[in-house]
Amino acid sequence: MKQSSLHVAIIMDGNGRWATARGWPRVAGHRAGADAVRRVVEAAPGLAIRTLTLYAFSSDNWQRPPAEVATLMRLFREYLSSETARCVENGVRIRVIGRRDRLEPRLRKAIAAAEAATAGCARLDVQVAVDYSARDAILRAAQSLGAGACRQAFSSLLGIPDVDLLIRTGGEQRLSDFLLWECAYAEIYFTPRMWPDFDKNDLAAAVAEFHSRDRRFGRIKEAAVG
Ligand code: IPE
Ligand code: IPE
Ligand code: MG
Numbered sequence: 001m002k003q004s005s006l007h008v009a010i011i012m013d014g015n016g017r018w019a020t021a022r023g024w025p026r027v028a029g030h031r032a033g034a035d036a037v038r039r040v041v042e043a044a045p046g047l048a049i050r051t052l053t054l055y056a057f058s059s060d061n062w063q064r065p066p067a068e069v070a071t072l073m074r075l076f077r078e079y080l081s082s083e084t085a086r087c088v089e090n091g092v093r094i095r096v097i098g099r100r101d102r103l104e105p106r107l108r109k110a111i112a113a114a115e116a117a118t119a120g121c122a123r124l125d126v127q128v129a130v131d132y133s134a135r136d137a138i139l140r141a142a143q144s145l146g147a148g149a150c151r152q153a154f155s156s157l158l159g160i161p162d163v164d165l166l167i168r169t170g171g172e173q174r175l176s177d178f179l180l181w182e183c184a185y186a187e188i189y190f191t192p193r194m195w196p197d198f199d200k201n202d203l204a205a206a207v208a209e210f211h212s213r214d215r216r217f218g219r220i221k222e223a224a225v226g
Contacts, residue, residue, distance in 0.1 A: 013168060047204060103130065167191065
């Protein structure tokens with residue numbers, strides 16, 4: 001294995017289209033999407049992934065119909081309560097990133113409980129982005145640092161390591177306001193697979209593709225010097 005501390009970020013897209021294609025309501029896709037999250041969390045350590053950041057709900061997703069938003073919020077809450085014990089068993093630390101002030105108090109409580117229960121876990125960090133906007137996060141960091149801003153302080157205030165591999169399912173090829181700062185040198189992998197169908201083989205294929213890429217970070221290959 002070339003690297004033992006990969007940070008993989010995933011834009012989990014396609015739930016609605018997956019359900020609609022089956023004649024089901026969109027929320028059925030979100031429910032199936034929660035199962036895909038379980039599969040990916042389970043498979044990640046075996047692929048040398050140390051940090052997994054999952055885009056679950058963007059700040060722009062508040063503009064969806066209230067019933068869909070309410071179901072998503074309920075699913076997050078249920079997922080956190082039902083998965084925490086398993087996460088502790090498997091050494092999975094849960095952290096939620098994004099704004100908390102617009103979340104319902106009972107979801108905030110479930111988040112705090114899951115974070116506290118898994119705080120000592122060190123095998124895999126799972127960061128779930130809820131009410132997340134990269135632009136907002138960057139703006140808030142800039143406002144709080146003011147004239148003292150520098151790259152290092154900025155990165156540490158944002159609190160998320162640089163992304164190695166960014167995966168987006170569902171066929172769209174855009175970032176949708178996700179980890180704009182942290183993806184500066186991320187390898188990007190787009191797949192038409194809808195998120196509810198994404199499984200450990202898909203994750204392994206994405207990671208294998210990552211290892212075949214040549215990351216240069218602005219330099220040139222050593223063999224080409226001269
Ligand atoms: C991703 O699936 C989940 C969220 C954005 C909450 P979508 O709900 O965006 O599914 P599509 O893109 O409409 O198929
Ligand atoms: C991005 O998906 C957000 C999440 C996957 C949570 P969207 O479906 O909201 O993105 P757009 O609207 O296609 O850009
Ligand atoms: Mg979508």
